[in-house]
Amino acid sequence: xxxxxxxxxxxxxxxxxxxxxxxxxxxxxxxxxxxxxxxxxxxxxxxxxxxxxxxxxxxxxxxxxxxxxxxxxxxxxxxxxxxxxxxxxxxxxxxxxxxxxxxxxxxxxxxxxxxxxxxxxxxxxxxxxxxxxxxxxxxxxxxxxxxxxxxxxxxxxxxxxxxxxxxxxxxxxxxxxxxxxxxxxxxxxxxxxxxxxxxxxxxxxxxxxxxxxxxxxxxxxxxxxxxxxxxxxxxxxxxxxxxxxxxxxxxxxxxxxxxxxxxxxxxxxxxxxxxxxxxxxxxxxxxxxxxxxxxxxxxxxxxxxxxxxxxxxxxxxxxxxxxxxxxxxxxxxxxxxxxxxxxxxxxxxxxxxxxxxxxxxxxxxxxxxxxxxxxxxxxxxxxxxxxxxxxxxxxxxxxxxxxxxxxxxxxxxxxxxxx
Ligand SMILES: [Zn+2]
Numbered sequence: 001x002x003x004x005x006x007x008x009x010x011x012x013x014x015x016x017x018x019x020x021x022x023x024x025x026x027x028x029x030x031x032x033x034x035x036x037x038x039x040x041x042x043x044x045x046x047x048x049x050x051x052x053x054x055x056x057x058x059x060x061x062x063x064x065x066x067x068x069x070x071x072x073x074x075x076x077x078x079x080x081x082x083x084x085x086x087x088x089x090x091x092x093x094x095x096x097x098x099x100x101x102x103x104x105x106x107x108x109x110x111x112x113x114x115x116x117x118x119x120x121x122x123x124x125x126x127x128x129x130x131x132x133x134x135x136x137x138x139x140x141x142x143x144x145x146x147x148x149x150x151x152x153x154x155x156x157x158x159x160x161x162x163x164x165x166x167x168x169x170x171x172x173x174x175x176x177x178x179x180x181x182x183x184x185x186x187x188x189x190x191x192x193x194x195x196x197x198x199x200x201x202x203x204x205x206x207x208x209x210x211x212x213x214x215x216x217x218x219x220x221x222x223x224x225x226x227x228x229x230x231x232x233x234x235x236x237x238x239x240x241x242x243x244x245x246x247x248x249x250x251x252x253x254x255x256x257x258x259x260x261x262x263x264x265x266x267x268x269x270x271x272x273x274x275x276x277x278x279x280x281x282x283x284x285x286x287x288x289x290x291x292x293x294x295x296x297x298x299x300x301x302x303x304x305x306x307x308x309x310x311x312x313x314x315x316x317x318x319x320x321x322x323x324x325x326x327x328x329x330x331x332x333x334x335x336x337x338x339x340x341x342x343x344x345x346x347x348x349x350x351x352x353x354x355x356x357x358x359x360x361x362x363x364x365x366x367x368x369x370x371x372x373x374x375x376x377x378x379x380x381x382x383x384x385x386x387x388x389x390x391x392x393x394x395x396x397x398x399x400x401x402x403x404x405x406x407x408x409x410x411x412x413x414x415x416x417x418x419x
Contacts, residue, residue, distance in 0.1 A: 007057030008032045009386075009415070010044035013064035015394045019365035019379035021357050029068060031386040034415035039380060061410075067395045069360060070378050071114030071387030071413060073367035074342050075281045076239075076260055078335025079104055079140070080121035081166065083293045084208055089164050101126060105137025107340030111405045112389035114413045115139040115378075117198070117371040119239065119260065120146040120154075121335065123172035124195030136418060141197040141371050143239070145169070147176040147187050147227065148202035152218040153209045153241055166208070181226035184219070188230040199231045199238045201256070204247030207287060207306045208336065214263060214306060217247035224254030239281075243310075245269055252276050258329065258370055261286070263310050265317040270324045279370045281331035282318045284348040287311050289337025319352040328354070329370045330363035343405040350398035359401060386415035 009031040016023045018039070028044030030037045038047065044060065051058045078084070080097045082104060101122070108116065116138040127142050129135040145167050148154035155177045156165045169175035174190040188199055203219050205212030212218070224240075231238050232255075240251035243263040251259060252272045258279040259265075265273075265280075273280060290307035293299060322328060328349070332342045349359045368378025376385045390410030393400065411419035 007059060008047050008051050010047055010058065010060045011063050011068055011388070011390070012044050012060060013062055014066045014068035014390070016380060017067060017069045017357070017360050017364075017395070018381060019070045019368075020361055026064075029380060029388070031388075031412065031415045034386055035376075036380060036382060036384050036386050038382060061390075063390060065392075065394060066409070067391040067393065068380065069112075069389045069391065070364040070368075070380050070384075071389055071411070072112050072343070072363045073115045073330065073371055073378055074108070074113050074138070074332055074334065074363075075117045075258070075279075075329040075367045075371050076119045076283050076331030076333050077108070077116045077342070078121045078333070079108075079116070079118050079126060079137075080123075081335040082339060083297065084166060084336045087298060089166065089168075094168065094170070098126070102135050104335075104339035105130065105135050108334070108342065109137050109411060109413070110408070110419050111340055111343055112408045112411050113138050113342055114387040114411065115141075115368070115372055115375065117141040117143070117239075117331075119143055119241075119333070120200050121167045121173070125172055127195065139372070139375070139377075142195065143198055143200035144191045144194045144196040145173050145176040146200050146202055146241070147178070147184065147191065149218050149223070150177060150179050151211065152177070153202035153204070153206040153212060156209065158211065179223075181222050184223045185226045185230050188227050192234050192236070196236070198236050198257075199227055200241065201227055201238055201251075202241040203251040203254075204242050204244040206241060206243060207290060207310060208303055214243035214310065215245070217244055217250055219247075219250070221250050221254055224250055224256070228255035252278050260331065261314070261333075262317060262321065263314045265321055267320070270321050270326060273321070273326045274324060277327070279327045279329045279366075280318070280321050281329045281370075282314070282321075282349070282352075283331050283333040283345070284314060284318060284352065285341070285345045286333035286336045287314065289333075289341075292337065315348075315352055318349075322353045322358075327366055327370075328362050329367040331367070341405065346404060347398075347401040350401050354398075356395060356398045356401065359398070360395075386412055388412040
């Protein structure tokens, strides 16, 4: 099956999740010119009649027994790294990351992820390559490089004097380490100059940075506000790597739009997230991926110990946030783990208390509202972009989310069948 953006495609017989909930029955979904033009019982027959009049080509896909969802949106990936924390940052030739990313992009698209927000690393070249069809992959919203303080999560100068950066600075990816509101404002402007869609800051330590502690806060409220102000001036916003409680609080009060990870969320910070309408992007798979990498490769022992220490705390915090009604967007920190395994996060979200529909909404409409509210993605509804995923089973219960990447049998992006 080839589906093209030129003709009309009718998907018939599927159970349809529209981004918010499952639609009753098995409505037809009609794609034309890269957008969804009709959703409902028998709208496919109308499209066929109309096509008969104009001799347009119609492709009918019988999806009986299948589930159709919007293309998934991963709100936290790193397209220019894989298995972070191993020694590849030291040993690999510099440009190898760009060639490898071609495969990471493809693997991501193949599991039905049609839009991503890169949380650091991806540059304007990769984004442009995707937009112009040079590289097949999800649409990108890029952060360029992480912004943070001296000695913080994004500063990888070790006491030995060796620099082991997650994302080495290069012309298209300026360095993001600095201190004080003025310097942070400059760094923010540099990221926008390099093509950033949004700004990524680090307001706490992290698991992957060997020299800091995820519970310690980084950046002052004044520094965070300077970045948020500058982002607002660019009609953009800030996402915050925030794991410890104090750093989460500072990030919310400073005006960020999303908290990434949120490992040590407590009742007070959960309430603050609700009050300020801030999204949580849990990335529950990330510490598990660190442990999986450590089992097969040489990794810093402190990093591995930190990953082990946070798994259960993180799950409990996310469970409380779900129960409280915080807006949870689907994000995976993929790049920490292997590309193409992003959908493992869905079962973890369900395990933390989400219903089947809530987990699917997190990965479609909610993530789209966070990452690309202007892009018309994340929904199956008239006028929305024809990004769709076809799964070879009818999803009925949360248990069906386990190994769901194996169920992906079709992917449409902008009306074109890409898998
Ligand atoms: Zn990340």
